[in-house]
Amino acid sequence: MKSYRDVLTLNIPKRVDFVNITPEVREAVRKSGIREGLALINSMHITSSVFINDDESGLHEDYKKWLEQLAPFDPSPSRYAHNRTGEDNGDAHHKRQIMGREVVVAITDGKLDFGTWEQIFYGEFDGRRPKRILIKIIGE
Secondary structure, eight states, rough: OOEEEEEEEOOOSSSSSEEEEEOHHHHHHHHTTOOEHHHHHHHHSSSSEEEEEEEOOOHHHEEEEEHHHHHOOOSSSTGGGGGTTTTTTHHHHHHHHHHHEEEEEEETTEEEEEOOEEEEEEEESSSOOOOEEEEEEOOO
């Protein structure tokens, strides 16, 4: 079995945003030379996520509104005990928990084996600094 590792670094200028990273993952699969296997893509930070869904702007806006309703941004320590540590990102930790840490995608015949509308997204919930995404590919 072969393995391949790549790391993407993103610096999202907004506090909350979504970025389609499917092209970068496809390129990593191509570079890996793996024809049959699995690709693991995960955020290496506790205030961001990786998830699969449709690349539709209305859906992304809905996600932002929904997440803000579930875990509203509030830098004060009264809403989130985590903010008592001097941080202001208690909401971002909750948003990451909801959206997930990673995805695994099958590789078939050297390509990501997706459903019709599936794409891979990086979700940022406490942006404005560099964060890393691990791409780990294993197979033959």
